Amino acid sequence: MGKQYETVIGLEVHVELATKTKIFCGCSTAFGAAPNAHTCPVCTGMPGSLPVLNKQVVEYAVAVGLATDCDITRVCKFDRKNYFYPDNPQNYQISQLYLPICRNGHVDIKTADGTKSVGIHEIHMEEDAGKLIHDEWEDCSLVDYNRSGVPLIEIVSEPDMRSADEVIAYLEKLRLIIQYLGASDCKLQEGSMRADVNLSVREVGAEKFGTRTEMKNLNSFRAIARAIEGERARQIELLESGQEVIQETRRWDDTKECSYAMRSKEDAQDYRYFPDPDLVPVHINEEWIEQIKAAQPEFRDEKMARYKAEYELPDYDIDILTESKHMADIFEQTVAICGQPKKVSNWLMVETMRLLKEQEMEPEDIRFAPENLAKLIALVEAKEINGTVAKEVFEKIFDENIDPEKYVEENGLKTVNDEGALRKTVEEVIAANPQSVEDYQNGKEKAIGFLVGQTMKAMKGKADPGMVNQLLRELL
Amino acid sequence: MANIISDETIEYVGILAKLELSDKEKEQAKKDMGSMLDYIDKLGELDTEGVEPMSHVFPVENVFREDVVTNGDEREAVLGNAPAKKDGMFAVPRTFEG
Numbered sequence: 001m002g003k004q005y006e007t008v009i010g011l012e013v014h015v016e017l018a019t020k021t022k023i024f025c026g027c028s029t030a031f032g033a034a035p036n037a038h039t040c041p042v043c044t045g046m047p048g049s050l051p052v053l054n055k056q057v058v059e060y061a062v063a064v065g066l067a068t069d070c071d072i073t074r075v076c077k078f079d080r081k082n083y084f085y086p087d088n089p090q091n092y093q094i095s096q097l098y099l100p101i102c103r104n105g106h107v108d109i110k111t112a113d114g115t116k117s118v119g120i121h122e123i124h125m126e127e128d129a130g131k132l133i134h135d136e137w138e139d140c141s142l143v144d145y146n147r148s149g150v151p152l153i154e155i156v157s158e159p160d161m162r163s164a165d166e167v168i169a170y171l172e173k174l175r176l177i178i179q180y181l182g183a184s185d186c187k188l189q190e191g192s193m194r195a196d197v198n199l200s201v202r203e204v205g206a207e208k209f210g211t212r213t214e215m216k217n218l219n220s221f222r223a224i225a226r227a228i229e230g231e232r233a234r235q236i237e238l239l240e241s242g243q244e245v246i247q248e249t250r251r252w253d254d255t256k257e258c259s260y261a262m263r264s265k266e267d268a269q270d271y272r273y274f275p276d277p278d279l280v281p282v283h284i285n286e287e288w289i290e291q292i293k294a295a296q297p298e299f300r301d302e303k304m305a306r307y308k309a310e311y312e313l314p315d316y317d318i319d320i321l322t323e324s325k326h327m328a329d330i331f332e333q334t335v336a337i338c339g340q341p342k343k344v345s346n347w348l349m350v351e352t353m354r355l356l357k358e359q360e361m362e363p364e365d366i367r368f369a370p371e372n373l374a375k376l377i378a379l380v381e382a383k384e385i386n387g388t389v390a391k392e393v394f395e396k397i398f399d400e401n402i403d404p405e406k407y408v409e410e411n412g413l414k415t416v417n418d419e420g421a422l423r424k425t426v427e428e429v430i431a432a433n434p435q436s437v438e439d440y441q442n443g444k445e446k447a448i449g450f451l452v453g454q455t456m457k458a459m460k461g462k463a464d465p466g467m468v469n470q471l472l473r474e475l476l
Numbered sequence: 477m478a479n480i481i482s483d484e485t486i487e488y489v490g491i492l493a494k495l496e497l498s499d500k501e502k503e504q505a506k507k508d509m510g511s512m513l514d515y516i517d518k519l520g521e522l523d524t525e526g527v528e529p530m531s532h533v534f535p536v537e538n539v540f541r542e543d544v545v546t547n548g549d550e551r552e553a554v555l556g557n558a559p560a561k562k563d564g565m566f567a568v569p570r571t572f573e574g
Contacts, residue, residue, distance in 0.1 A: 019543050020543050020544065020545055021541070021543050021544065021545050021546075025541075025547065026541065026544065026545055026546030026547045027545070027547045028545045028547070034549075034551070034564060035563065035564045035565045036551045036554055036555060036564055036565060036566075037549045037551055038547075038549075039550065039551070039554045040547045040550055040554070041554075044554050052539060052540070052541045053539065053540055053541065054540070054541050054542075054543050055540035055541065055542060055543065056542075056543035058540075077531050082492075084494055085571070086566070086568040086571055132571060133565065134570065134571075135562070135567075135570075138562075138567075139569075139570050140560070140562070140567045140568060140569060140570050141567070141568050141569070141570050141571045142562055142563065142565035142566065142567055142568075143565055143566040143567075143568055144565050145554075145566075270492060272492070275531035275532070277531070277532065277533075280532055280534070280536045280537050280538070280539050281531065281532060281537050281538075282537065282538060283537045283538055
């Protein structure tokens with residue numbers, strides 16, 4: 001009988017903070033600018049330049065620390081992590097090793113066996129590196145320093161997770177907390193949230209941890225789950241065949257579904273950390289922490305209670321709507337315009353969730369304007385369009401953020417409420433389908449459904465099905 | 477000299493600092509590093525019980541910037557000293573992904 005193995009996983013999660021400027025200089029952090037348009041002597045590592053800490057970075061880091069039950073380090077400092085790589089213009093990264101801003105926290109996750117607490121070892125502040133582009137034509141790499149100096153927090157968990165499901169639950173919980181705080185949009189695909197997975201295996205019941213590897217380049221929840229399964233299997237296979245796991249950093253290739261070792265011994269991992277003499281210590285007193293606490297936005301639990309009291313929504317709706325801060329924002333903005341909470345909720349819970357799933361998108365990717373959803377609801381309310389057309393129009397809103405009023409007008413999708421025109425079509429349908437008419441008259445209720453369908457088809461979907469049904473019954 | 481730097485150590489430090497030293501330079505560096513460590517040992521004789529480690533010479537704390545964009549597009553100047561550039565970016569010897 002084979003040995004039973006347990007997977008032990010700890011995570012290092014990097015989150016890009018939602019500040020307007022970089023961590024140590026007044027360059028913009030806006031995404032999508034021309035290469036190196038957001039750079040200056042500080043973030044390109046020019047000799048003699050002086051970094052000055054962005055206060056908002058400290059406040060976001062403290063807010064995340066408080067929300068994850070961390071102790072806030074009252075005197076914290078920055079250290080230099082030394083290594084050579086072209087994306088790192090100073091030849092060191094400013095980070096925190098000795099006195100990170102937050103320590104000893106935890107988040108609670110839901111697992112199949114109930115609630116589990118995942119420990120947070122520490123949270124530290126640091127700067128992001130630039131971006132390397134590998135030139136296709138010439139034997140060189142090109143460097144864009146727009147991202148150099150963008151503020152990050154790195155959240156280091158304890159090795160408390162035991163499966164891919166727990167890892168995903170932990171990441172989703174972290175993302176929710178940080179999004180509600182407004183500290184980051186946490187998009188895995190765009191890299192504003194990045195997770196490195198430290199994983200080892202050991203025989204069930206063993207006290208000691210096995211040798212761990214660190215897996216990088218994981219940019220979706222699915223990639224993370226696959227990488228965990230793949231690395232667990234690779235390590236077990238090594239152990240079963242009498243070999244050893246080597247402690248190393250591996251890069252996950254999600255298309256090939258396998259990983260390979262990243263660094264050779266040529267670049268030894270010896271970072272020679274030392275305190276950064278350019279930056280002065282940060283003292284965080286009780287008063288400042290209280291101010292940060294007072295400025296915190298509404299958390300999910302508070303929002304859920306408010307939705308129940310203010311909008312009288314079912315718990316099921318509230319659960320889905322508040323699962324993403326962005327979704328909740330769209331909900332509130334739409335309700336503020338049209339005043340129909342349940343209708344707005346239905347469009348978001350049913351159609352929006354369906355389209356997100358079909359297109360493999362996250363709620364954060366929703367791009368339509370609340371005004372357009374509010375207009376659509378008003379069109380349905382006024383019986384200007386029927387339910388089927390409304391769904392069609394909503395897909396357009398979801399995909400292209402169109403103005404539904406204009407779209408309905410331009411495409412002639414308005415419901416025909418003119419009874420004369422409708423009656424004429426119904427009469428034609430009755431004349432053309434004698435068999436169904438006979439069936440109906442012989443008591444086959446179903447036949448009327450067919451006739452309604454034929455009428456809707458003849459009307460190109462632009463009729464009110466209720467009205468068609470009523471007319472049919474009347475004429476038969 | 478109490479601290480003797482081995483050939484392996486000087487080789488390793490050379491790799492970390494990306495320095496290629498001649499044999500003569502290596503010998504000199506070994507001597508210099510040895511005497512520096514001797515000096516640090518001397519400092520180690522001091523009783524520092526209850527003294528906070530110092531990371532900054534001035535008693536200054538909490539120097540911050542507000543989160544306001546103050547820098548414009550300085551691409552020209554930033555790229556001005558680049559030994560090689562292409563498409564508005566710094567061109568460097570090819571690196572492998574990782």
